[in-house]
Amino acid sequence: MVKLIPTGGAGPSGLRLLLVDDDSDDYLLTRELVEELPGSRFSLDWVDDFDEAVRAIGRGEHDVYLIDYRLGAKTGLELIAALKGQKCSGPIILLTGQGQFEIDQAAHEAGASDYLEKSALNAVTLERTIRYALKQYAHEAELERKVQERTKELEDANAALRDADRRKDEFLATLAHELRNPLAPIRNALEIQRMATNNPTTLESARQMIERQVRQLVRLIDDLLDASRMTRDKLRLELETLDLIEPLEIAIETSQPLLAQASVTFERHIPAESMRLRGDRVRLAQLFANLLNNAAKYTEAGGRVTLSVEKADGSAVVRVKDTGVGIPPELIPRLFELFAQFNRSLHRSQGGLGIGLALVRRLVQMHGGSISAVSKGLGHGSEFTVKLPMLPAS
Numbered sequence: 001m002v003k004l005i006p007t008g009g010a011g012p013s014g015l016r017l018l019l020v021d022d023d024s025d026d027y028l029l030t031r032e033l034v035e036e037l038p039g040s041r042f043s044l045d046w047v048d049d050f051d052e053a054v055r056a057i058g059r060g061e062h063d064v065y066l067i068d069y070r071l072g073a074k075t076g077l078e079l080i081a082a083l084k085g086q087k088c089s090g091p092i093i094l095l096t097g098q099g100q101f102e103i104d105q106a107a108h109e110a111g112a113s114d115y116l117e118k119s120a121l122n123a124v125t126l127e128r129t130i131r132y133a134l135k136q137y138a139h140e141a142e143l144e145r146k147v148q149e150r151t152k153e154l155e156d157a158n159a160a161l162r163d164a165d166r167r168k169d170e171f172l173a174t175l176a177h178e179l180r181n182p183l184a185p186i187r188n189a190l191e192i193q194r195m196a197t198n199n200p201t202t203l204e205s206a207r208q209m210i211e212r213q214v215r216q217l218v219r220l221i222d223d224l225l226d227a228s229r230m231t232r233d234k235l236r237l238e239l240e241t242l243d244l245i246e247p248l249e250i251a252i253e254t255s256q257p258l259l260a261q262a263s264v265t266f267e268r269h270i271p272a273e274s275m276r277l278r279g280d281r282v283r284l285a286q287l288f289a290n291l292l293n294n295a296a297k298y299t300e301a302g303g304r305v306t307l308s309v310e311k312a313d314g315s316a317v318v319r320v321k322d323t324g325v326g327i328p329p330e331l332i333p334r335l336f337e338l339f340a341q342f343n344r345s346l347h348r349s350q351g352g353l354g355i356g357l358a359l360v361r362r363l364v365q366m367h368g369g370s371i372s373a374v375s376k377g378l379g380h381g382s383e384f385t386v387k388l389p390m391l392p393a394s
């Protein structure tokens, strides 16, 4: 039944042909032709059975498939159809009897590369047909590869867009929530003011409440404006020569209330020597305050936040470390993306829009520096390291 008979002959770089033909005389003829082909680069295997042919082609071990149109009760076209559109490892050339021109058309439609009349077959035509079929096949494979590559690129881009779109939706929900949050206490305070017109202590605490909530609203809107400037590339620095300690002190002062409110211990290790750099005082203070605020926000009462500074290779290295909720390592690559927030459910009351770290990274980069984050995972604290190039000491 099965006659996968190798003729041998072809070297390791030779071409393996598979003949599917139910007639052994035709096999012998084809084999003679193949042996005549120049360069003895060809080897010929043979199967005479329809089902075996489907399996042999499926194994993809051959470079060219020569398929006889007449295969017992079935046809070569049926064989091609039985491959169910799976990609063959090489071109298919259909062999037919004389004058079966209608088969030519059908063969092409079925996916065969070419069609040869058996009666007109000789070594020259066979070699030429194989050569052309291989060339065309390689060309099609290359096109196919390019199409697949492009499709993959489009799919990736599409997924990224979907992801960005989803994050924007989530962000809108967060924004609405965050903007609405301060309104309830403000409304309460106004009501209290209306009722308690003659109690100065109550009036004063209501006033303070409104002040706090308005400050929070202003902070949110300032962050939003910064985010919008950042995405439109409109952030600008006001550069001056300064000592790093100056923006650091402002940042510590800014974050002090939040650190105190969080009941965390705050430690600072800042060397006395000066660290001069070109930078924007306000923006540097803002970026360090964002890191300190995060450390306060994402650390439970009783925890510790440490700010340390050192010099290394002409850079100032600022570390903000906390003993807080930590960050799952797999999320760290997305930490500095705009609107990325991971533990909102844990810290809903802490609020925020997911703008802080994106802004921090951009500002650090605009100062020619770099930022990185490490965490041993949830519950194990986080550490942010900012490196800023210093001016040479002279």
Ligand SMILES: Nc1ncnc2c1ncn2[C@@H]1O[C@H](COP(=O)(O)OP(=O)(O)OP(=O)(O)O)[C@@H](O)[C@H]1O
Residues within 6 Å of the ligand: 223, 290, 294, 295, 297, 298, 322, 324, 325, 326, 327, 335, 340, 341, 342, 343, 344, 351, 352, 353, 354, 355, 356, 357, 358, 381, 382
């Ligand atoms: N020190 C930290 N410990 C644990 N998680 C952190 C820490 N800093 C940031 N994160 C996580 O990274 C997310 C992004 O931080 P980012 O500062 O950008 O946004 P936010 O603090 O949620 O809001 P915003 O800073 O805009 O008020 C946070 O929501 C939080 O999940």
Ligand SMILES: [Mg+2]
Residues within 6 Å of the ligand: 290, 293, 294, 352, 355, 356, 357
């Ligand atoms: Mg933040």
